[in-house]
Amino acid sequence: MPLSDPAPRELLHLRDIQLRGWQREDGLYDIEAYLLDTKAHPFENENRGRMEPGAPLHGLWLRLTIREDMEIVACEAASDHTPYGICPQAAPNFSRLAGLRIGPGFNRAVAERVGGVHGCTHLREVLGQMATVAYQTLYPIRARKEREETARLVAAGQAAPRxxxxxxxxxxxxxxxxxxxxxxxxxxxxxxxx
Incomplete structure (x- = not known):
């Protein structure tokens, strides 16, 4: 069921976020995001000049490589399009996320490593969604292993964890x-x- 019909309106801004979860051949998992911001009207950008409708204001990539236990092995960021020339300098700092575990306290730990002037607001915001995609990507794998372990314990006459x-x-x-x-x-x- 879609939302109700909106009031008459004009599109001003469009943000598209693509999120993907991948299983790698080496046993690790890649969670990738691409964020694209565009405007529906022309505007002036102090760094890039006149921006035409549909021209990418932000085109940002982020990849988390994780283990099955949700530990980040590596993080890579890249910027195809940014509003300011200095913005891509934040990308290398996202490698600081290696060693973090996705779970309770994740957002706080992210802010400590790439918050404020060390990171990019848009990439930090998408990390929360990437954490959810990591759970969704790994859930079937982790659930299957948990069922197999429970079956093994029951077959051995042991109580399954509850x-x-x-x-x-x-x-x-x-x-x-x-x-x-x-x-x-x-x-x-x-x-x-x-």
């Missing part, structure tokens, strides 16, 4: 007492009832 998955409580579908959560992790029913 920890609350991190996604429980993260949205309406994964509310602790939602039917989705309780169907997927039935042992949580005791917690939801108690």
């Amino acid at each position: 920890r609350t998955p991190a996604m429980v409580g993260s949205c309406i579908a994964y509310a602790p007492d939602s039917p989705v959560t309780l169907a997927r992790w039935p042992w949580l029913k005791e917690t939801a009832e108690g």
